[in-house]
Amino acid sequence: MLALRRSALLRLRPACPFLDMHTHYEPGTMTLGRWLFLRFIPCLACCAAFGDACCAGPSRQQPEPGATKGRPATARSVLRTWEEERAKLEQAWRSLLGTGPRHAPELSPQVIEAEGHPAVLRIRLRYQVLTGVWTEAFLIEPLRDAGPRPGVVVFHSTNPAAHEQPAGRADRPWLHLALLLARHGYVVLAPRCFIFEPGDTYAGHARRLLSRWPRWTGMGRMLWDGGRALDLVEKHPRVDRQRLAAVGHSLGAKETLYLAAFDRRVRAAVFSEGGISLKFSNWDAPWYLGDQIRALSLERDHDELLKLIAPRWFLLIGGGAADGQKSRPYVERARDVYRKLGVSDRLRLFVHDKGHRLPAEAREAMLRFLAEALGEATR
Secondary structure (H helix, E strand, C coil): CCCCCHHHHHHCCCCCHHHHCCCCCCCCCCCHHHHHHHHHHHHHHHHHHHHHHHHCCCCCCCCCCCCCCCCCHHHHHHHHHHHHHHHHHHHHHHHHHECCCCCCCCCCCEEEEEEEECCEEEEEEEEEEECCEEEEEEEEEECCCCCCEEEEEEECCCCCCHHHCCCCCCCCHHHCHHHHHHHCCCEEEEECCHHHCCCCCHHHHHHHHHHHCCCECHHHHHHHHHHHHHHHHHCCCCEEEEEEEEEEECHHHHHHHHHHHHCCCEEEEEEECCCCCCCCCCCCCCCCCHHHHHHCCCCCCCHHHHHHHCCCEEEEEECCCCCCHHHHHHHHHHHHHHHHCCCHHHEEEEECCCCCCCCHHHHHHHHHHHHHHHCCCCC
């Protein structure tokens, strides 16, 4: 049986949602041993993973790393000026993404299954992203009990396996990014994108979204869901809330870009082959920006989102397909802001020219980048 940490026992409390299940033992319905298993084991797994986050709602956004306190007057002035420009830029892009729900419900994470894996604990769970709308994710954390650790949200690519792929439960080992990061000491959550929910196509899910929130976009929903995933990660008792990151390949890179741009809790982001320019990929698909993309003037592009990320860390990985050397002008336009803030080296481009994939050298570059941006995972 899976050995759960003793600390989980200390955190067990009546507020855990799993204690609402199988509350009373009724002789004849099941054995006493099975009743005890159903009543306590899921709760222990949930509490072992999230502690007080079992019943917690959305968290407050943390200040951006690198506040003005202690900086020279000139640096503070530059940052203050940029913040004013940034607010206008952010508002313009938020208007493009549209408007969805105003309030987030409690996350209420529920463990589906938990299993040991070499050096890590892998938990399949579900949690509430919108009122009455649930999604699945894999939480993977190191078994070594050292901390606090950085927390990472890993977004999956366009693949039928969805969130099972980064969790190491599908083919293409080079995309087992959540498993890889957990083995390097990170606490990782790999959520399922809403267009991969069972029962409909990508376009079908987009139509259903717009029927409920006509002023929203698919990319707006992905940003919302990314924020909910980050809420869950930062509530983990072993996670250092000041060291959060987002990682994604292809579809997942798109989600990473928008989450990093609009959620300042993300200290570092790795974007692999997502198509940084609106011209490089299918950003006009209904499950991304859809018709809203026509509202953008020709000179506007995602270099503006890269600017929104400054002064935080961002690594763009290109294989010569969706991204590569053609991505450099967009990176350099955003670097102007990084340079003004004195952190030009935090915005990086790594080109491997091996196509729409993430080869070993790119994964190694990702690990080096995250270690530098977040500090060693075992710190």
